[in-house]
Amino acid sequence: MASEAIENYLKAIYSLSRESPTGEAGMKAIATLTGVTVGTASTMVKRMAGAKLAKYERFGGVRLTARGERAAIDVQRRHRLIETFLVETLKLDWSIVHAEAERLEHAISSVVLEALDIHLHHPSVDPHGDPIPGPDGKIRTERGAALSTFAPGSKIRVARITDQGPAFLSFIAEHGLRPGTKAIVAATESAAQSITVHASGYAAVTMAVAAAESIICESA
Amino acid sequence: MASEAIENYLKAIYSLSRESPTGEAGMKAIATLTGVTVGTASTMVKRMAGAKLAKYERFGGVRLTARGERAAIDVQRRHRLIETFLVETLKLDWSIVHAEAERLEHAISSVVLEALDIHLHHPSVDPHGDPIPGPDGKIRTERGAALSTFAPGSKIRVARITDQGPAFLSFIAEHGLRPGTKAIVAATESAAQSITVHASGYAAVTMAVAAAESIICESA
């Protein structure tokens, strides 16, 4: 099995290459996401290439091999099931579970994981709305567009939150913006680079368009 | 915080010195319990002494400092609460949970731990009958005597199992011998070094006296 460190690199490379148009991750981004210096990331990626988990050439981008990708998805499944458990069963606040899962994901065995999955009745998304990969590594495709792309008057449903920071999560939850809630885009103000959203039963909230990029929604 | 390795040494020294008459643990025993060579144990204990977690002198026994003991008890609390959770909530078999908890105990934060404690309604013993230390480090004293010390005809109640091996645990569970069950000592045969126990609703079972040392019971 991959070490805890390697598992973190796998996740980082996986999610970075996911959102990059080239399908490759840069060293700098890998280093930042894993909280390590660029030199360290470079060294470790080379080691991962030796272990047939990643593929890269000097000064070129990094991508995972099939083996590496599968391993990354496994870690992601563990992470998301654990987050779901922490919120659903232990009633922890969704704003803190990401950090907790970051450590537990490396210590849980597949026996415990599958028991957790059964206990939670095979959830399909985690508390942030991210899809939970199946035990076979299959992931349901994610739909939706950033809140920032909706026009005033749009009726939306929050699908996912891509910023896992506790402060942001707490802030938006106070205004009802959690995965599943419905809301209306009340206004956009291009001069102020702001967008105002109103979830029924909550006070309307105005936030920067940049912040609204982290809220993925569907038309509703 | 202590590293995962150090936490394992802490637990080993703690439980060994607990059961030793001198209150000290030997290097050989520490090494065996942690699955490491004696040289490594020696090196690590010296390091722990430097960190004021253990106290020892060359060629003398090892004991924990107050700080070390407190840290060891914390790990034990985590271990036992996790075991309880795995059995009670996730319905895993008690014969395997020890090994699982051995890894998870190092990854769980106090926030998650206390949430687990609440979810389980503050259990006082783990699935093997071992007491769960309180968050303050207090441990209820353990009563009972080894099954091997009871005379034929004794009515007993199983209190704890001190052998955490899956094979032994599965074996005795098949004969109803879990913490809490009542049974009668049907016979002892000194020539065969055996003892026969009968739990109501189960077939009587004969085992070596040495094996019966691992089953702690009270008169009932």
Added chain:
DNA sequence: CAGGTAAGTTTGAATCGTCAAACTTTTTGG
């Protein structure tokens, strides 16, 4: 008490993961 055995210690080496700092290559904006 004298050996012999068991227990404990030291040393030298290896692996893993990391950093800082020097260096190299690529990219980018005039």
Added chain:
DNA sequence: CCAAAAAGTTTGACGATTCAAACTTACCTG
């Protein structure tokens, strides 16, 4: 096209944890 800037690579070092093997001390047994 060309000089900074950004990105990436290497090297040397370090701390943590471990092993094997040589060595030392303590404990027992006849």
